[in-house]
């Protein structure tokens with residue numbers, strides 16, 4: 554904790570309210586202005602859902618706000634009940650099923666935390682924004698270009714309604730990354746000429762199909778190994794590093810050409826390694842590399858080289874001396890800080906909206922995946938603008954709506970083969 558100034562100024566406001574004196578309302582925006590309590594609902598009660606809820610509560614504690622968890626929802630009722638129980642949610646508001654999100658959103662929560670598999674994000678986010686909720690959305694936010702464009706559109710809708718959308722790209726809320734971004738903007742490493750972004754790790758987990766288990770249940774449980782659910786690991790995991798590249802360079806790549814394959818994965822239909830060249834134009838290339846194979850070299854990070862120096866993600870930066878404003882954060886953990894930033898932005902009536910940035914980073918990852926799966930060079934405009942491109946309307950099926958309507962057809966558990 555090192556931003557006592559922000560905390561003090563907030564506490565100052567609440568003291569005035571406590572003393573019954575005329576004071577600025579706590580929440581300038583859509584939340585009841587007299588309340589010192591926020592209400593939150595959680596959709597997706599797995600590892601990150603539990604984590605995000607804990608981070609949200611910690612953020613409220615830093616800001617001196619009470620929290621009530623109104624509801625939990627998960628494809629599996631036991632998961633919703635498990636998290637609900639530990640957070641004071643009455644059993645009748647712990648919802649199960651693929652429509653559980655609607656029931657969570659229908660409660661009187663101010664914020665909705667979305668931590669389902671990525672395939673569901675565009676649909677669930679839009680429903681939450683339609684209902685006037687501020688949203689935290691885990692990354693990535695889609696698995697196909699159609700979903701990416703939907704999230705961008707929902708982001709615009711949220712802007713018009715004065716709603717916050719903050720994404721689980723925690724690096725954007727960490728002091729080290731914020732500092733290096735500011736230094737780069739101030740010219741510390743000159744013009745970025747190239748770089749490498751990597752997530753080389755292990756297979757996080759696999760889940761085998763139970764005897765007699767439905768295709769929908771198996772895909773929802775083993776989502777991390779199906780492209781239709783996760784986007785493949787270049788999207789699901791490596792999006793963090795791609796997001797840093799797009800953020801630091803301040804623009805999207807023009808195109809991607811790459812390859813990948815599968816050597817070890819035991820279930821699902823994804824690749825387990827990718828190597829992608831991202832062409833940012835003007836002779837600037839970023840090499841994107843990711844692998845999920847246990848027993849191999851492990852490394853996660855970002856490196857950028859410029860005309861005047863070098864930068865390692867949120868760490869070491871060498872280059873010219875430049876002046877930047879002091880970087881202040883309240884919390885060392887970016888996953889708590891992102892919630893603090895979200896809630897504080899709502900309190901100030903200036904809701905943060907990260908929908909476009911996370912949607913675009915998700916798009917870059919999807920572009921790399923399509924290139925590796927097909928062998929084609931894929932341009933950003935193929936996915937964002939050119940309706941004639943064969944990839945513009947690419948839709949991964951089964952879709953979120955197929956799960957809801959009970960019409961899931963599981964794809965074969967084999968990876969794609971590039972070439973026509």
Ligand SMILES: NC(=O)c1ccc[n+]([C@@H]2O[C@H](COP(=O)([O-])OP(=O)(O)OC[C@H]3O[C@@H](n4cnc5c(N)ncnc54)[C@H](O)[C@@H]3O)[C@@H](O)[C@H]2O)c1
Nearest residue numbers: 597598599600601602627628632668669671673691692721
């Ligand atoms: N920001 C980060 O560092 C970070 C870290 C881990 C995971 N994540 C992201 O968080 C999300 C969740 O990952 P996780 O690790 O918690 O996975 P998980 O498998 O532990 O949890 C996902 C939960 O969603 C539930 N679910 C599946 N379909 C659903 C639906 N249609 N409606 C409601 N619930 C549904 C599952 O039953 C499960 O309980 C993913 O997008 C992942 O990429 C982000």
